[in-house]
Amino acid sequence: xxxxxxxxxxxxxxxxxxxxxxxxxxxxxxxxxxxxxxxxxxxxxxxxxxxxxxxxxxxxxxxxxxxxxxxxxxxxxxxxxxxxxxxxxxxxxxxxxxxxxxxxxxxxxxxxxxxxxxxxxxxxxxxxxxxxxxxxxxxxxxxxxxxxxxxxxxxxxxxxxxxxxxxxxxxxxxxxxxxxxxxxxxxxxxxxxxxxxxxxxxxxxxxxxxxxxxxxxxxxxxxxxxxxxxxxxxxxxxxxxxxxxxxxxxxxxxxxxxxxxxxxxxxxxxxxxxxxxxxxxxxxxxxxxxxxxxxxxxxxxxxxxxxxxxxxxxxxxxxxxxxxxxxxxxxxxxxxxxxxxxxxxxxxxxxxxxxxxxxxxxxxxxxxxxxxxxxxxxxxxxxxxxxxxxxxxxxxxxxxxxxxxxxxxxxxxxxxxxxxxxxxxxxxxxxxxxxxxxxxxxxxxxxxxxxxxxxxxxxxxxxxxxxxxxxxxxxxxxxxxxxxxxxxxxxxxxxxxxxxxxxxx
Amino acid sequence: xxxxxxxxxxxxxxxxxxxxxxxxxxxxxxxxxxxxxxxxxxxxxxxxxxxxxxxxxxxxxxxxxxxxxxxxxxxxxxxxxxxxxxxxxxxxxxxxxxxxxxxxxxxxxxxxxxxxxxxxxxxxxxxxxxxxxxxxxxxxxxxxxxxxxxxxxxxxxxxxxxxxxxxxxxx
Numbered sequence: 001x002x003x004x005x006x007x008x009x010x011x012x013x014x015x016x017x018x019x020x021x022x023x024x025x026x027x028x029x030x031x032x033x034x035x036x037x038x039x040x041x042x043x044x045x046x047x048x049x050x051x052x053x054x055x056x057x058x059x060x061x062x063x064x065x066x067x068x069x070x071x072x073x074x075x076x077x078x079x080x081x082x083x084x085x086x087x088x089x090x091x092x093x094x095x096x097x098x099x100x101x102x103x104x105x106x107x108x109x110x111x112x113x114x115x116x117x118x119x120x121x122x123x124x125x126x127x128x129x130x131x132x133x134x135x136x137x138x139x140x141x142x143x144x145x146x147x148x149x150x151x152x153x154x155x156x157x158x159x160x161x162x163x164x165x166x167x168x169x170x171x172x173x174x175x176x177x178x179x180x181x182x183x184x185x186x187x188x189x190x191x192x193x194x195x196x197x198x199x200x201x202x203x204x205x206x207x208x209x210x211x212x213x214x215x216x217x218x219x220x221x222x223x224x225x226x227x228x229x230x231x232x233x234x235x236x237x238x239x240x241x242x243x244x245x246x247x248x249x250x251x252x253x254x255x256x257x258x259x260x261x262x263x264x265x266x267x268x269x270x271x272x273x274x275x276x277x278x279x280x281x282x283x284x285x286x287x288x289x290x291x292x293x294x295x296x297x298x299x300x301x302x303x304x305x306x307x308x309x310x311x312x313x314x315x316x317x318x319x320x321x322x323x324x325x326x327x328x329x330x331x332x333x334x335x336x337x338x339x340x341x342x343x344x345x346x347x348x349x350x351x352x353x354x355x356x357x358x359x360x361x362x363x364x365x366x367x368x369x370x371x372x373x374x375x376x377x378x379x380x381x382x383x384x385x386x387x388x389x390x391x392x393x394x395x396x397x398x399x400x401x402x403x404x405x406x407x408x409x410x411x412x413x414x415x416x417x418x419x420x421x422x423x424x425x426x427x428x429x430x431x432x433x434x435x436x437x438x439x440x441x442x443x444x445x446x447x448x449x450x451x452x453x454x455x456x457x458x459x460x461x462x463x464x465x466x467x468x469x470x471x472x473x474x475x476x477x478x479x480x481x482x483x484x485x486x487x488x489x490x491x492x493x494x495x496x497x498x499x500x501x502x503x504x505x
Numbered sequence: 506x507x508x509x510x511x512x513x514x515x516x517x518x519x520x521x522x523x524x525x526x527x528x529x530x531x532x533x534x535x536x537x538x539x540x541x542x543x544x545x546x547x548x549x550x551x552x553x554x555x556x557x558x559x560x561x562x563x564x565x566x567x568x569x570x571x572x573x574x575x576x577x578x579x580x581x582x583x584x585x586x587x588x589x590x591x592x593x594x595x596x597x598x599x600x601x602x603x604x605x606x607x608x609x610x611x612x613x614x615x616x617x618x619x620x621x622x623x624x625x626x627x628x629x630x631x632x633x634x635x636x637x638x639x640x641x642x643x644x645x646x647x648x649x650x651x652x653x654x655x656x657x658x659x660x661x662x663x664x665x666x667x668x669x670x671x672x673x674x675x676x
Binding site: 005006007008009010011012013014270271274290293296297300 | 507508509511512513515519539590594595596597600601603604608646653654657658661669672
């Protein structure tokens with residue numbers, strides 16, 4: 001259990017409590033003054049009047065801004081000449097239909113920027129007023145939907161119940177749609193004005209206009225108070241600011257004075273002194289440090305914050321680098337299954353020439369993203385290619401080898417001359433008739449006796465064989481076969497009648 | 506009454522930031538100044554319960570703190586780091602404390618009635634005045650006659666001067 005028994009040797013007044021007391025006292029006094037002020041009718045009336053004046057000035061400012069925006073839009077569209085007529089048109093519509101110019105101006109601006117034509121925008125604004133009166137939607141929204149419809153987005157118009165399906169809306173031109181809307185809702189705005197609600201709206205319009213007029217006058221008056229001209233209003237505002245600051249200082253000091261008095265009356269002198277000291281030292285630097293050291297401290301704090309940010313940045317960079325490394329590792333691992341790489345690796349395992357090996361290694365390095373190895377191998381291949389080129393140049397400079405077929409030509413020429421000789425008829429006499437007997441005798445074939453030789457469209461030879469009575473071809477075959485058999489069996493048997501299957505003499 | 510030192514907290518932060526060695530040596534110097542007072546105050550705490558019924562016992566009869574000489578002596582300490590501001594906006598920078606409940610009772614019992622029941626029975630001497638009157642730390646502080654206080658303030662001023670000299674800036 002901690003106790004409060006201690007000897008304070010050195011202490012510092014930080015004034016937190018005292019400041020809080022001062023703030024509380026000031027706030028309390030403020031509320032009391034407010035209550036007091038509100039109790040006075042005069043002050044109350046002034047406050048209300050001030051509020052009304054502020055609202056009027058605000059309304060005037062908003063109206064002025066809207067008017068300027070519309071003027072600028074007209075100017076941008078090259079329709080600046082129509083500005084006065086547009087202003088009159090808006091003012092007339094406001095009076096006629098009881099719709100505030102705060103709404104008419106944005107609606108008209110929207111239509112104007114879409115159509116680019118003052119006439120069309122005016123026509124569409126009237127349609128928008130009718131549609132607005134019939135549907136209950138505000139005229140700005142209706143004008144927005146009509147603007148969309150003008151450029152082909154007719155989807156939004158279906159919600160107004162114009163009796164057209166989405167398909168029909170898409171199929172119809174915007175002029176047809178507008179005609180349909182005018183047919184259905186034309187005159188609704190005029191009718192609405194004559195109702196009680198319309199009368200109330202017109203009253204509101206009149207009130208608002210009065211507010212704007214008063215606000216304009218008030219701002220003019222403030223500008224005149226500050227000397228008039230361009231800087232008149234600024235001067236007045238500066239004056240108000242200074243006055244407010246002075247008033248706030250007075251109220252605070254008054255509150256502190258009351259607080260101090262209260263503490264003195266209750267015998268709390270140290271509290272009163274603290275309160276007074278706090279007020280006295282308000283805004284002053286009580287740290288006791290020189291400005292240079294304070295600046296150094298601020299600089300150190302900034303450096304500390306900067307170092308912290310740098311540390312965070314370094315940490316983030318490290319994390320990113322780590323992530324990239326991991327990603328690269330994964331990619332490399334994934335490439336193990338790459339078919340192209342597999343083919344290259346398989347080719348490298350086979351028997352290839354040194355240059356081919358380098359080419360394969362280069363392809364592999366490029367595929368795996370090993371830029372260092374790739375550049376190194378590319379250099380080596382380029383060098384090898386250089387050597388190949390040198391070799392080609394050397395081979396080109398080597399003289400032609402002797403043709404081993406040179407001698408063939410003389411043979412072929414000889415053959416050609418022989419063929420030419422034969423073709424020229426310088427050949428041996430071919431046999432033209434058959435001599436008697438078998439075999440070749442000289443250049444003539446001897447035909448058996450009785451044979452006839454005719455040479456006409458072909459060769460027809462009739463051969464007479466003196467081997468008995470032979471009538472048919474089969475008989476000739478039998479005679480030849482028997483003769484051959486007899487010759488082959490002549491050693492053992494003098495006569496064998498093989499055909500008959502018996503031996504004979 | 507403590508001596509008001511303006512900007513001491515800022516000085517402490519500045520020392521810690523720019524001259525950590527000087528900050529350490531200042532703390533050590535303050536400790537060396539306060540240590541004898543604390544040791545003297547511990548010596549004034551009785552080695553056994555001054556009242557027989559106040560002594561620690563084997564069973565707990567209630568929540569009133571019994572007197573344990575070890576705890577009472579250990580409860581006397583000094584502090585050189587700033588405290589939180591009190592309700593009046595003061596922050597203590599250097600202090601000597603009697604932290605234990607029994608030690609605080611022995612310290613202050615009988616202050617309002619010096620000749621009453623407590624004073625003769627508890628023994629020791631009540632020294633000091635007003636809220637600075639007591640048997641332990643207040644007595645030691647009273648007997649010091651402000652020498653340590655002066656030395657502490659001087660040490661703080663010396664640290665500020667050294668700091669300004671080292672950083673090359675003067676008020």
